[in-house]
Amino acid sequence: MNRPSKTPLTAAVVTSLLCAGLLAAPAAAQPPTEPPTPAAGSWTVQAPPVSGVERLSAEVALDENGAPTLSVSAGDRVVLPPSPIGIVTDGADLSTGLRLIDRAERSVTESYTMTTGKNTQRHAVMREATLSFAGAGDAELDLVVRVAPDGVAYRYELPDRDGTTVVTGETSSWQLPNDAPAWLLPYTSWYEEPRAQTTAGAAATGSYGHPALFDVGGMYVLLTESGLSSAYPGAYLDTTAGTGRYAIGLVEEQVVADGELDTPWRTAIVGDLATVTESTLVDDLAPPSQVEDTSWIRPGRVAWSWLPEHSSPRDFERQKDYVDYAAAHGWPYTLVDEGWSDAWVPELVRYARAKGVEILLWYRWTDVDTQEEMDAEFSRIAVWGVKGVKLDFMNTGAPTHGESAARHAWYEQVLRETAEHRLLVNFHGSTIPKGLQRTWPHLMSYEAVRGAEYYSFAGDPRVTPSYNTMLPFTRNVAGSMDYTPMTFGQTSRSSSDGHELGLSVAFETGLLHLAEMPEVLATRPEAERYLDQVPTVWDETSLVSGAPGDHAVIARRAGERWFVGGIVGGAGREVEVPLDFTGGGRWLVETVTDDGSGGLVRTATTLTARQTLTVPVVENGGFAAVLCRATDGRTTCDEPVHTVPASTLVIEPGEAVVRPGDSVTVSATFTLDEGDPVRRVTMTPVPPAGWVADGDPQRRPRLAAGEPLTGTWTFTAAEDTASGFVDLPVVVEFDQNPATTRRRVHVEQAVRALVPPPAPSGVVPVSDLAFIAETNGWGPVERDASNGEADGGDGAPLTIGGTQYASGLGVHAVSGITIYLGGACDRFTAQVGVDDEVGDQGTVTFNVSGDGDDLAGTDVITGSAGATAMDVDVSGVELLTLEVGDGGDGINFDHADWADATLGCT
Template sequence: MRVHNSRHRFLARCVVPMVAVAAAAVAATPATAADSAAWTVRGPSPAPPVSASVTLDSDGALSLAVTHRGRSVLTPSAVGVETTAADLTKGLTFIRREDRVVVQNYVMTTGKQRVRHARSAESTLSFAGPSGARMDLVVRVSDDGVAFRYVLPDAEGVTVKREASSYTLPSGAPAWLLPYTPNYEATRVETTAGAAGAGDFGFPALFAVDDTYVLLTESDVDGRYSGGRLTHQAGTGSYAVKLADAAVASPGPLATPWRTAIVGDLATVTTSTLVDDLAPASKLADTSWVRPGTVAWSWLSEHDSPRDPVRQKQYVDFAARNGWSYILIDEGWDRSWVPDVVRYARARGVEVLLWFHWTALDTAQERDDTLSLVKSWGVAGVKVDFMDSDSQARFKWYDDILRKTAELRLMVNFHGATIPRGIQRTWPHVMTLEAIRGAEQFRTRAATNTMFPFTRNVVGGMDYTPVAFVVSDRDTTDAHEVATFLVYESGWQHAADKPENYDSRPEALRTLNQLPTTWDETRLLGGRPGQEVYLARRSGQRWYVGGISAVPAKTFETPLTFLGKGRWLVETLHDGPDGLVREARIADAHDSLTVPVATNGGFVSVICEYTKGRSTCDQPVRRVPRTDLVVTPGQAQTRPGGTIDVRGTFTLPTGDPISDVELRVTPPAGWRVSGEAVSDKHLRAGESISGAWTVTADAAAAPGYVDVPVVATYRFADDPQRRPVHVEEAVRVFVPPPNPTGTAYVSDLPFLSESNGWGPVERDGSNGETNAGDGGAISIGGSTYAKGIGTHAPSEITVWLGGACTRLQAEVGIDDEVTESGSVAFQVIGDGRPLADTGIIRSADGARTLDVEVSGVRTVALRVTDGGDGKNFDHADWADARVTCA
């Protein structure tokens, strides 16, 4: 790439990253004073459908307008930026114009189109303000829209106070708008550009100007800036960009995000990849570990299930039977049992995803410790929730967690999040984002559902959590629910209902098992926002056609001209008079697909190449062979630097042979293993391989329990995913701390394990809320205590006594910080045996004294139950908890 000066070297290096094919720069074309008042930028096609016009008026103020096929769609509207050092919205003088064509070829891991080819024309218009401050307005035009950004080249840094960026549409233009909230979960409304109320609206915002549609949004937002939104002046068609922060600071030169208008007919807008085209290239050199897929998710249909490892294993079994790739364990999981569920799942070909509140990962130390820990368990990805902000600080946090998860090869789903702004191109391990009023709102409306493919889902993966038959407050049919899985694009599709509800609708489940979650090609076949939408998507050699409707019953018909040569088998699932109906027919590219669509209904068609005798497009789902891995010993104890001997035997009891079998120990960080992995090219039914190893503990091993995994990996024939199966069992090794001596407060002892019903367990403070240290002093019945443990039922803390102590004493009760009465029971468990139980204690009961004999006890667990009536307000204190020891 040729560049013309140092300022534009910055632009080329930092603003316009190329993939595969670099952009070619052309010579600068300085304008004279006579022609410096207006400039036009046209797309690179021979007959470009879209063009942008920039005007500098007599006051030195800039405006930008957009036309589509010669007709105005965005009339001249102010552009510019104001910093703390200069007002670059007026008094500008033109310096030069530079043009180039930007060509990009790149590959996505998710989305509506896997392989991307993008071509656009770009003009950089350079201006100086009254004080000499410089600003470049960079305008990029492609066949599907216009984008512009500002480049402020001040090497000393810059602080942006506001943008003048705005858009003006005909006041009568139909509009589909989202009242702004930072989680983008408000109900989208249908109105007009002028009739919309005054206030803020979230991106993306869709308008129709006659038969041309305009989708306004932004691209390439990260921690160098803050997110934007639109603010509307009532009674006008004008919308201005408003930043989340009052000031956005950059330590050096700044290139702002792209202000983006996707422009064209409805099909062009719906299938546009412009937001990704404008984003920085992928930061990952290797994406082989990034795997989209279907996720079994329990929280929506049964909120308490993420606390139940037995129920989570049932979801694993369901996913394994149906070839689904993942389960998501949402809020409520506990580190005491998650590793076991992960091992159970992986042995069955299912990977586990874990939910986190973002505040559990908001510091570098938390991200290093927590994410590294769950990765060591074998977790494949994380769902991070409740960010609820478009501030620059929050985007810096996104940058940080994306770098760390990429380093650890953990895939990501952002919930309670902002919208995609090209993030899935730059960070290909981002599988999906919420930013949608999804099924978890428990109020499903067909009219709203049919807006999403034309608005929110245009800009990136959308975690709607589809196919929720469990939602009773819905006006959609069962076929509509199934079709959302296809019509909505998301790299991870979190199927939102319970196994029993899917099993009771076998035709729906059969269809879901055949649907991919990423696509090679997407075409809009028909529809209008708020009414209906029909899409064709291709994955490999197969086509999938689906639609959802919010209109009265009708027959949908579409030509099948997109099919290749030959004959095709078309299997269609739709609503029938007595439930879901599946029909099959043979067709070719000269035929049409005709489907009855019920009121607020939908359908899904799976289309595969027809061969003689073929009666279904169903492909076998991935089912992993049953194997056995036995590890001895099951439990062990060693001091730091000590050793244990480990043996493992891996067996294929029955079935077809497996291949590339390997058995090895994968020691924890800092631990060492002596002995080689054992392997076998093939293992037949009834055959085994065995290994023996000596494992040496880290000389600096912290007290507590450590899992030493023994892992078997293998491949099996006809695996559609062609990846190794991971089978793991672990030796549970206990590293004891020093025995306590004298009178020791429990809050000063190391915790061997801990779990808590809300937030972290607190030492010498009350439970508070979700952050460590956010409680107050421990207070029960008006008495305060300097020492103790603050918990929230259900909770359990285990500490080591080593047989050296004789008594455990504490004052226990509900903390005074709760606003309503709680109810709990305190229990003391010694080496697995019950030693004490207070029975139910309520807030009004004040403190109760515990005095428990613990002679000879090695480990003691302090447990709190919720009293049988739920955990609300169950802030339970172990005040002055102490042990008397030799």
């Protein structure tokens, strides 16, 4: 539908603007056959006044050719001189030949609550002007300008003329003085290049990513974007050396949208360094929250194993070590990264939740890039009890660009679906924050930074302490940043332990992934003690001091305590920390610093808000401090670390075979092993989809340690229940102590039930049978094809030693496939080996087991060997399992084939 034209300026309005000097006299009327002559003029929008802050203003002007520009001033000083703006569509060039046809102005005042970020309670006050222009052929353009005390933003609104809007580019730009110091990173769609200092004019010709920081004579300018919608692609900054002009470039040549189109906000955060660092303008400009109930959204610290030991996410027992550590230290989460198996994740979730720890899971974004995949996968893991997902590699995926409109549509879609399933989200290999954390408050963090993981990539020398000091003033201004600090055991880093500990406060993120092994953290008790206290939700943030590339000292308040993180790049020094950010009073200050010999030491002192804390910092060092009100007898700011008491839930039977329509009786006994009594205890059966459970839940208002709670239920499978393994859970939940924790503890155990398919008969290719269970090291198991790559159906014909096989299974180590035989088969045969698609690379082992007992296996087989024959007696076997190991040297190139895999059955 076409939008009605804007109401033209009335004679009274024109006279008023002329008298005010805001509009030049109109040109004489033109013949109807010629377009109206553009009228030069300028229009100013001022920020609401704030005491002690230079008032910002934006001026939009049209030159004699009707070409618009925008400039930004602070008081009487021009910070950003006039820069061309405008947009071009397939039907009109709306960057020239414009004339003003209407103007509207209003105040925008919003109060909202965040779950993450620099402060949870936000209050935004902005002045907004909408300037409506007409161009050649009466093409319309609304330019919306907002000016806040901490910055200026503008966007274009295009009406729907013919059902489709096609943008072919913007002329939007920012003009900087050539000599303005600049902190820039070369543009990539994953924003992981190192940031470096240069000047606006000396920067090499090319493209640079948002956010970009400039120092204009002591007034800082941070350029970025906000309010990006699924209708528009991402943008970068294009510059030509020596010009100081940074033009908006789009990652797609055309933007096609149905109906009206609103572009993202082109945003300049402007002020002193504290104003820029503390700004929430990116969130203030974004659409409001789409999630009404946020009670389930809980940021927190995360134990994470991948960085210090890349193979650990494949190891169930090792993941339990990280869960145990998180539980002992009161950390709410453990992230299981690439390599986890659905064969054991449900058990790990149950193990963790009984200890008060929730599990987060890693996904490659292509695993959930369709609506069907999202529905299936998020439903599945929500049933397991998983609390969040880390989605990775959105920067890849040709033919679309990692910041294309289609990719941004996926960001919104996946956030909508995860909100439905109450799953927290962490984006990796991603774009930068552009306000979505306000719109979708379960979005905890983004990567979009060259973070600590690069220490493990052959010791990347470009992640330096000096580089780290740039991030609070650049990348982290835009939104939460998943840098993953605490890499104490990474020998390639040049930062001190105090620097690493300071990052826990200097950097903000909703999920603080602590990237170290439990055994290494245990050797640094002062770091452990501090990390057990540091929050990830903040009521207030204040820049204490800093200079990009040199040092940063950030103070953040949570409740009545202040936490301070200081980091330094370069020479050691004494860092002064004025305590006026506390607002007044006497404070107990506990500071953890490097002891000068590779360790950490804690000191305590009492100071007033008018005094200054002096901290000695070693080369490339840092510190972390916590402040609390000084009262008589108070010796520490530490608060109790809340852990969950040990408990036991026994469920019988442990395993069962249940055919469709049949039932199994399940009994459970719960005992609190230690600690104070717990309250509001419930024991409940949780039947999976397609099952019913008969029997009432068991409840106790209070349960003391050693006192049993028991229950019995009958689970019945539907007549059309699908074959395979299914868990039949019984769940106990209780309040540990309402005075110390608001969360309920979840303890769960399950009967492992098998719904068997019909037993096979005759001579059967294994690839024709349903799998009861399967795991695979890379991508899915392929039937009658090699493993190929990560996607299903991407394998080639099974080929070993030059011989091609028509049937079989293509897998990747480490792999396991379970098939139901029901005792009906007596022989399994196959030709096994490394598929020719990896050449002479790869080393694997093959093993056949029946009902848990090993029946046959091979030595290590290499890619240069041919096929090995296997002929195995499987008489009486109910469940046959085919396993492939990695040969002891990792899983690279371990593409393995079970070629001509056949069962002989009666």
